[in-house]
Amino acid sequence: MATKLLLTFAICRLIVTVGLTLDPTELLRLGVDGQLSVDPSDVETASLDFGLLTRAEPLAVLHPSSAADVAQLVKTAYAYGYGSSTHHGFTVSARGHGHSINGQAQTRNGVVIQMSGRHGAPDAAAAGKPPQPRVWAGERYVDVWGGELWIDVLRSSLEYGLAPKSWTDYLYLSVGGTLSNAGISGQAFNHGPQISNVHELDVVTGKGELLTCSEEQNSELFHAVLGGLGQFGIITRARISLEPAPQRVRWIRVLYSNFSAFTRDQEYLISLHGKPASQKFDYVEGFVIVDEGLINNWRSSFFSPRNPVKISSLASNGGVLYCLEITKNYHESTADTIDQDIRKLSLNN
Template sequence: MTVLVSSRSWPNSPLSSLNEIIENDLCTDTICMKTASSDYGKLVQELPLGVLRPQSVSDIIRLVKSSYKSPSPLTIAARGNGHSVRGQAMAKDGVVMEMSSLSNNNNSSSGISVSWNSSLGFYADVGGEQLWVDVLTATLVHGLAPVSWTDYLYLTVGGTLSNAGISGQSSFHGPQITNVLEMDVITGKGDLITCSKDMNSRLFYAVLGGLGQFGIITRARIVLDKAPTGVKWFRIIYDDFEKFRKDQEHLISINSNGFDYVEGSLITPSSPAATFFTPDDESLINSLASKNGILYSLEAVKYCYNTTINNHIDEELQVIFSSLNFIPGFIFNKDATFFDFLNRVRSEELYLQSLGLWDIPHPWLNLFVQRSRIEDFNQGVLVDIVQKQGLSAGPFIIYPINRNKWDDRMSVVIPDDNEDMFYTVALLNSAGASVDPSVIDEQNRQILEFCDKAGINIKQYFPHYTNKQQWMKHFGKKWSLFKEMKEQFDPKNILSPGQRIFNSH
């Protein structure tokens, strides 16, 4: 049975100063505390004082405002679907805000609402607690969909917008943060502010990619466009990194009649090809990977809208494929619905859950890497460290992104050079009985050390640092403004303590 313990029960706790203001009790039972003190990474455990399950935006405002006015402010972390990997949504000795409770409450003012007007076109007003898979489902009813996605849809809108939100569509439509028209944000002072590019713009740009440091997103207005009826989905195999790199960069440079999604990944003996391929094709590819040590898979998707257009797609794609330099005969394809393509990771998740291999430690390392050094990175990291050590099954993802689709006014940090593209590299390691997380963490340390010594310009995506100097180096030229925005919107350092930006030494 769930036991809810009122803050009034703890007269000597830090909560006592908030007693007369907080009307909602904090959950402190075993289930609440266990959930709030862990995340998908299973690498960090931080125990909060309690968990708030808000029933409305007003409940969030009440808690933040009372903490701000308290002589001993409590830290507060907004937790979406708990998919962080290094404790970013935790609040040691503070309060964890379970945002999902808003979507479970029919009386909540948040939700998903599709609209249109002449100046903005189609858009959806979406609660920050909503999962992207639910946004997709709701908008498809109207024949519409957001244009930019993450690879995994069971993440909250507020969570991905606090980072960037990237996938294979980012080169064509930008990350999710560049497809937001307006937001409602609760600052660290407890103020509910509506912001956009033209209204309270300092807060708007600060929050997007701001790692939750300036406010809690309670509503976002998301750009929508006509949804495809289906997709043509391809996997193309390479045994030469330079050809793989050049073809990816070519595909994201086609201005019209090209692909709508491009990503790349590694295939190694420890991270074999699976899921997409037939058993025979899978066996053929993995046999070649065992022989070569490493292969590269280019994944490309073309959206389909109606039968008339579809009749021309195959001809257009054949022209594109004729210019690529993959292993002859190693091109594979299938048709899928738009929903099934976007939700592709879900089936793998359910399969891994059935094997007990989903809820295990995930010592991930996500990087943005400068384009001009990506071949050095491939040899020094992907081949000489990842492939040779063979510690984990990955997946290992690598693909270029067009820089011109990003807005430098936003808080998110990408490599600070003048190159027109940069690469995202996601080393999505899993640890378990056979591999201790500390072993993969040591590999991650070696990777970062290699990049530093080789002078390869990288930035961490989902950054994790342990001291202020590292954070200052990460933000670089943006640090002064980032610190200024923190002082303006969360001067008492209440929000998102798990990021350890302003509460590290």
Template structure:
């Protein structure tokens, strides 16, 4: 993890560099000019395959700044055909490949040691928007899609809290947010995909066509195919959001109110946080929003009925729908300006069973300090598991589960601090798993193949079959260590 902070100057939009002409089969390295030895010519590309030291250094890092695995080349594809060509070449020469969107992973998930990283950000076209769907490249950002769909009064049903993420990236994981308790996660709102399999084949899949591939790709962590295009469900968009922040002193009241709101669905958006109380302890923040149009504003009294928050603690604000969905943008700019954005981020995201949430979270919070989080957010909010339709998005087997996320920042950004936080993540992961819980695999948690088998059960056998069928030589996305 040495010199992580110096790697934060990620090269954006690089279009020039050392261009590769072949692969040295003897020395297992890319070459830029003819030399002695057995040289395999790389396929003709519409984009570029780069081996500049600066590029490779940039692509060996991610938002977590914890794991560093340096590739031997970075593909900036000029077309989907480039991805097909490189994967076929990699398969023929036993080279590992991983796709990378905005590199917002925190534990090296999109990195590949001595392999090829495919930078999907160059595939960034919005192909069409109709009354109920949008067809977009994998490298399009969710913010860009939202800006385009709002021009037609439409919106995707679910957004992650931070929307400067690529569509292909979040669909490889799940994509959870404050409307998920009503609309599922982002993968539940995908109508079809175009993917390049690990065997180098371009395929279309959906619930009706190549269903097994569709199920293996969405929330599949890039194990069977690379998403290159997605058709996303759209719904009518509202103009405004009335945002409520309500505070609670005790965990039991807080989670009971959240259970009530999950049941009656009175709000469009539901999240919550564990926040410092100011006296060394913690209190609880309910974040809810009602989406509306100007001519039909919501009734505050009806929305706030029976919510049992601390009297006088409520904060109410009206925002445009876009500003609410993009609400983290000012905070991110502030964190970038003071450098904290570039510190290591040993995040932890767990799904805690409803039946265990008060005891588990209560125990964690009783020992948790601000230094344990580095002043990062601590999220706690419920979702309905019946909204989740894709088999690889794993959650506990209860009607309601709670996302409990400690979005740690290592302060100071030192190895010892990171190691302590990662070790604590592993401890809490095991404790939650022993209670029947699961995790959202964006985390900084050291995992074994046995852990992955347990995570994906009872779908593990089908995932193994899909891997053998669509990535028969195990080319794709090795870093998580699933296979």
């Protein structure tokens, strides 16, 4: 029977498909380090995505303690498929926080690598768990496990007064997942997406090779993996660029009923990315409000009680509004003048 190798990893997931499936007892005899579990609760969790939209039950779940565990499992899968005369292989899927859009983090009758959810110590080998983020304050970067959630990267870097330059709006996504896509947010016009702020990666290829790559080392793999939808490997470590974290942020929402005015202002604010910090905002993002949806979603806490009345009156024509979300970073020492600075910036723009 013909076999194929398929690597598809979008939003914290990658699927490696090699050959046919194995019996669970055979999987447990593969000699893979880490914790290979057939516990029903582990299998049930790995069967589902975050939104409970798709279901595919694996035979087992690997809780890796290191990148070497991931590499060993993929190498074994490859050997049982392409490297075996019987082609008696099995499927492998790397799962972050399960935010796959179409079940790509799941694999029926295979092995799911649970990359997220097992926070460990810097000495991973001793603790039996993946390492925690390691911040290099002087160099302004952080080394993180591919399954680490961005919220935990933020918490670790803030201990040193630092933060990543570019974010996604929702921080409970895995590092490997967003870097396999792009990682776009309101800071992208200033710093580029998240994939533009990576110094180095450790990647497990489809053959189970563990390679370090960067602009200077294995550069072809580096650029292929970043934003490559997992076609070229599983990200097990990323070195993320940091900058000083702002002490305070002024968050501003501007509502529009006219689409042309909305896009004109957004495009203009984005065009200021090359200006000095004092002449531009630090975050610019636009979105559409349909049927007053903004009032009842997770962002609504940032609106005052008077805003629903204003939104209702503005949205009377067609029920559609447009919103610009912009921010300006500042320090405690300039708190008394931030409103004046924003007013001046708005008038100049």
